[in-house]
Amino acid sequence: MAENIQFIPGSDACIEGALYAGCEFFAGYPITPSSEVAEGLSKELPKRGGKFIQMEDEIASMACVIGASLAGKKSMTATSGPGFSLKQEGIGYACMTETPCVIANVQRGGPSTGNPTHVAQGDTMQARWGAHGDHSIIAMTASNLQDVFKMTVEAFNLAETYRTPVVLMFDEATQHLREKVVIPEPGEIEVIDRIRTDIPVGEQYYPYLTDANGQRPMSDFGAGHRFHVTGLHHNLLGFPDVSPENVNELIHHLVDKIDSKANEIARYKEYYMDDADYVIVCYGTTTRSALQAAEDYRNQLGIKVGVLELQVVWPFADEIVREKCANAKAVIVSEMNMGQIVREVRRVVDQPEKVYFSNRVDNQIIKPADIKAALRMITGKGV
Amino acid sequence: MESTGIVFTASGGQGVITTAIILARAATIFEGKNAIQSQSYGAAARGGATRADILISEGNLYYPKVEKADVFVALMQEGYDKYASVIKPGGLMIVDPRYVTPGNMNAKIVELPMYDTVVKEIGKPIVYSVCVVGALIGMTGICKPESAISVIEDAMPPAFFDLNKKALEVGITLGKDAA
Numbered sequence: 001m002a003e004n005i006q007f008i009p010g011s012d013a014c015i016e017g018a019l020y021a022g023c024e025f026f027a028g029y030p031i032t033p034s035s036e037v038a039e040g041l042s043k044e045l046p047k048r049g050g051k052f053i054q055m056e057d058e059i060a061s062m063a064c065v066i067g068a069s070l071a072g073k074k075s076m077t078a079t080s081g082p083g084f085s086l087k088q089e090g091i092g093y094a095c096m097t098e099t100p101c102v103i104a105n106v107q108r109g110g111p112s113t114g115n116p117t118h119v120a121q122g123d124t125m126q127a128r129w130g131a132h133g134d135h136s137i138i139a140m141t142a143s144n145l146q147d148v149f150k151m152t153v154e155a156f157n158l159a160e161t162y163r164t165p166v167v168l169m170f171d172e173a174t175q176h177l178r179e180k181v182v183i184p185e186p187g188e189i190e191v192i193d194r195i196r197t198d199i200p201v202g203e204q205y206y207p208y209l210t211d212a213n214g215q216r217p218m219s220d221f222g223a224g225h226r227f228h229v230t231g232l233h234h235n236l237l238g239f240p241d242v243s244p245e246n247v248n249e250l251i252h253h254l255v256d257k258i259d260s261k262a263n264e265i266a267r268y269k270e271y272y273m274d275d276a277d278y279v280i281v282c283y284g285t286t287t288r289s290a291l292q293a294a295e296d297y298r299n300q301l302g303i304k305v306g307v308l309e310l311q312v313v314w315p316f317a318d319e320i321v322r323e324k325c326a327n328a329k330a331v332i333v334s335e336m337n338m339g340q341i342v343r344e345v346r347r348v349v350d351q352p353e354k355v356y357f358s359n360r361v362d363n364q365i366i367k368p369a370d371i372k373a374a375l376r377m378i379t380g381k382g383v
Numbered sequence: 384m385e386s387t388g389i390v391f392t393a394s395g396g397q398g399v400i401t402t403a404i405i406l407a408r409a410a411t412i413f414e415g416k417n418a419i420q421s422q423s424y425g426a427a428a429r430g431g432a433t434r435a436d437i438l439i440s441e442g443n444l445y446y447p448k449v450e451k452a453d454v455f456v457a458l459m460q461e462g463y464d465k466y467a468s469v470i471k472p473g474g475l476m477i478v479d480p481r482y483v484t485p486g487n488m489n490a491k492i493v494e495l496p497m498y499d500t501v502v503k504e505i506g507k508p509i510v511y512s513v514c515v516v517g518a519l520i521g522m523t524g525i526c527k528p529e530s531a532i533s534v535i536e537d538a539m540p541p542a543f544f545d546l547n548k549k550a551l552e553v554g555i556t557l558g559k560d561a562a
Contacts, residue, residue, distance in 0.1 A: 005411070005412050006412075007404075007407060007408040007411045007412055007418070007420075033424070117424050117425045118424075118425075172424070173421075173447065176421060176422070176424055177419055177420065177421040177447045178404065178407065178419070178420040178421070179411070179417070179418065179419045179420070179444075180411045180412075180417065180418070288445040288446055288447065289445065289446050291443070291445045292445040292446050365446070365447065365448065367446060367450075368445070368446055
């Protein structure tokens with residue numbers, strides 16, 4: 001069969017990925033530059049028996065997504081800027097109730113209304129810590145549209161596997177540019193479906209009991225098993241329980257189920273890393289310019305620059321980043337913010353003093369020249 | 384691997400983004416190359432100067448905007464004034480003299496009366512953007528005419544196929560004559 005090659009914008013790559021992963025429900029409230037995801041799914045989901053709801057605001061749409069997921073449907077929303085802030089309460093509820101869902105956050109300039117139509121990566125820490133209270137979460141990103149597709153599929157897979165919200169940290173640039181995407185045949189990329197309990201209806205089912213496989217199988221809410229869902233600290237049945245012993249166990253579980261699996265959850269790409277003397281650590285759109293800078297330094301100066309692209313940003317892959325940067329003379333972290341992941345890289349590498357920072361916060365895509373300026377400062381040579 | 388960068392500018396509604404997408408699709412889907420298309424994006428009213436960028440290469444493409452354009456196509460004076468400096472020294476600049484009076488640039492400036500030709504030979508300005516595709520193919524050979532026809536067949540309304548094909552041919556002839 002001929003390959004299904006498409007020339008589409010990033011928003012369509014996200015939509016195609018969601019449909020490939022089996023997304024059946026979208027609730028959202030349009031906001032630039034994420035609106036194309038909602039618009040596309042409003043057309044595609046009903047054709048396939050899915051549901052699309054435009055809610056009255058971002059808070060309601062997040063709640064709606066959580067409800068749909070508890071009822072058994074793979075669910076997502078998409079938002080940007082202030083919309084992502086509004087969703088944080090719901091995201092915290094999804095963390096606490098261990099409800100799988102996917103939130104595409106198409107980043108734009110902030111804080112506040114900021115710059116609705118231009119690119120930024122200022123929400124990186126918000127994805128990790130936007131909801132109050134101790135919790136962990138998964139956040140992913142991509143630098144090209146083939147990977148936007150793939151990471152969207154994987155976001156649904158990870159949401160189901162770890163019973164957690166997963167944030168897709170895309171941005172205005174990747175969502176609006178068009179490039180080639182090869183849509184895989186069904187089965188080419190694994191799709192993980194909801195892990196459901198095999199306890200018969202009528203028997204006691206514990207929604208928060210870990211089984212021998214380390215999973216907490218779910219039961220579609222309303223389908224027969226009786227259980228409770230609350231944002232309060234809760235016991236194995238889901239009923240409120242604020243006893244110190246229970247709370248301690250619950251918080252440890254919420255954090256450990258993700259942070260202890262950081263190496264398994266990690267998705268990253270290495271370019272020219274085998275012999276790299278200098279390593280650029282980046283994620284999302286910045287990777288594109290990092291690759292150009294690395295190739296120019298290698299081809300024109302013979303200086304061995306490598307690129308480590310993080311596709312899962314949270315949980316931060318401490319051990320992997322430490323290991324990949326161990327032999328580098330210097331590490332450059334490139335972000336379109338005032339320095340968010342650079343702190344993580346400095347935290348995990350053996351010599352934090354060898355970590356440099358290259359950024360841009362004028363809502364323009366970071367240029368190869370921006371990263372080359374850092375390389376020039378470090379190596380003393382420029383191209 | 385060398386890439387070719389083309390920047391288009393026009394008034395919102397002239398269809399220049401369609402022009403860019405047709406060329407980039409043709410290169411990607413029908414010629415196996417890599418291409419990126421992007422456009423200016425902002426809170427602009429209809430009629431403002433829009434800009435569309437495409438990069439085409441046999442190799443990998445990274446930074447998605449054109450930093451130095453091999454070809455600059457201007458269909459609007461405001462856009463010309465705003466973006467003309469993107470042209471590479473000695474690059475090719477195509478303007479429609481109906482809308483643009485080019486300045487003194489270090490580039491090969493070609494004035495192609497695309498709009499007037501479309502009106503004269505086809506009578507429907509709606510196919511202007513496809514005529515621009517043809518003119519670029521005629522002047523630069525950026526892609527094969529058949530690839531552009533395949534995109535038109537594939538992605539544009541069937542009822543307009545003959546009209547679009549004719550507009551493409553008109554553009555190719557204009558471009559070839561000026562090359």
